[in-house]
Amino acid sequence: MNHMYNLAIIGAGPAGIATAVESYMLGIRDIVLLEKDVNHNSTIRKYYKENKRVDKDWKGQKVELDGRIYFVDGTKESTLDFFDEIIDNHSVELQTHSEVQSIVKKTDVHEQEYFEVSVGERVINARYVVVTIGRMGKPNKPEYKIPPSLKKKVGYTLEGCEGGESVLVVGGGDSAIEYAVDLAALNEVSICYRRETFRRANPTNQRNISNAIMHKELQAILGVDIHGVEDDAGRVKVLFNEKEPMSFDRVIYAIGGTTPSAFLASSGIKEEDGKPVHDENYETNISGLFVAGDITQESGGSIALGLNHGYAIACFIQSKV
Ligand SMILES: Cc1cc2nc3c(=O)[nH]c(=O)nc-3n(C[C@H](O)[C@H](O)[C@H](O)COP(=O)(O)OP(=O)(O)OC[C@H]3O[C@@H](n4cnc5c(N)ncnc54)[C@H](O)[C@@H]3O)c2cc1C
CATH class of the missing domain: 3.50.50.60 (FAD/NAD(P)-binding domain)
Structure with missing residues (x-):
């Protein structure tokens, strides 16, 4: 034995x-x-x-x-x-x-x-x-399908983010906020969260995201869900509920x-x-x-x-x- x-x-x-x-x-x-x-x-x-x-x-x-x-x-x-x-x-x-x-x-x-x-x-x-x-x-993934051609443009970590891109971070918890605030130093960042506020996050992150939004370092898309993504000539076209689609160079899901x-x-x-x-x-x-x-x-x-x-x-x- x-x-x-x-x-x-x-x-x-x-x-x-x-x-x-x-x-x-x-x-x-x-x-x-x-x-x-x-x-x-x-x-x-x-x-x-x-x-x-x-x-x-x-x-x-x-x-x-x-x-x-x-x-x-x-x-x-x-x-x-x-x-x-x-x-x-x-x-x-x-x-x-x-x-x-x-x-x-x-x-x-x-x-x-x-x-x-x-x-x-x-x-x-x-x-x-x-x-x-x-x-x-196994990070949480969205329910809709990600087109295989976007595999390198859609992710769950900061891998591949080198700066100079328009990036959408999806999520409203501490990880999503930290990713968004950090990326905003070198990228044009939006953060999309289905709730209206970032109340789930810890006080430091709530403060950091409020400051970043106030100083227009990033854009918050709040109270909005996403129902799909499409390939837009190599960019990621994000289909929002009740909002016009927008295209980004990269999308990062930070949803646990x-x-x-x-x-x-x-x-x-x-x-x-x-x-x-x-x-x-x-x-x-x-x-x-x-x-x-x-x-x-x-x-x-x-x-x-x-x-x-x-x-x-x-x-x-x-x-x-
Ligand atoms: C972006 C982000 C930021 C965070 N920031 C903080 C923070 O500031 N403070 C804080 O307290 N927490 C933070 N957390 C949460 C914290 O990281 C987790 O709560 C913690 O890592 C959980 O520890 P764990 O040991 O349960 O699991 P994990 O840390 O996930 O470790 C599990 C380990 O098991 C290994 N493993 C998996 N499957 C197998 C297998 N079949 N066989 C052998 N090995 C396997 C994995 O490779 C991994 O090394 C953060 C999380 C994220 C995602």
Whole structure:
């Protein structure tokens, strides 16, 4: 039989790293952290712009940290450095390029339960498993079809934005506002949101977007829905409800992520109302199998919330081993 880990964690974002580090600090050993990408924190690397301000109280939610990881406001770069440091200082076995496909519960010859975690052709065995794969693996996409010819002009991150373009950002949350305000320094930017105000965003972002609109650094198209996009000789023609179409060089959707339902189903984790079912210890319907971080939240969580989930799970597992 393969090596038996005490704990396997799927996804090396803030929640996964916190689960590993807090568990280690509580004396649990033999922990493996499996990450599908080339490095930890692929959501932060792909979706945060360079030098982005990272707020501990994201989306205006004040979170008191429960565990021993001391996380404070910073930037994208300082946050990644912080996670590098805590991984290194707590002997976390991080395996990158390790995309998990499924988790199956088994019983060994001593009637002890364990999990088989499938990573491509490999199988990793562990007594406990925590799924922290987030929601940004599949960003929310519009319901209408994007013509294939516009693939390079329509996206979900800032990839490809080099400046000097007319850009439409779709969405009204913190990420959309931060993208729009940042892009406005080098582009002609509009932001389209189906509601009339940006009240969902945190106070700093509300202030930043109001200032940018007031100083005509960008244009806000509020209370308007989009029902389609068309190729307009290489530009993106946006079809608004109750408003004349407009064409842009680029359109960026910043409308959150989706629950990885196929992954949950393939591992037997029940889902209700778009979220995996779990109890107060984040244990799912399968005992010994946990979920933490953004995956437990309907419309995205925060780094601090993920850290707290990791700590809670570490305490619970420690009480069992
Ligand atoms: C643009 C933007 C700005 C934000 N700004 C802030 C902010 O300022 N402050 C804040 O607190 N929060 C912010 N957030 C939210 C924050 O990034 C998330 O709440 C946080 O990253 C969630 O952590 P997580 O560990 O649950 O998931 P994630 O960070 O999404 O990490 C999941 C990890 O799992 C990996 N993975 C996925 N599938 C598999 C698989 N099958 N096998 C192995 N690995 C897998 C992914 O590659 C990824 O590394 C922002 C989000 C966005 C999109």
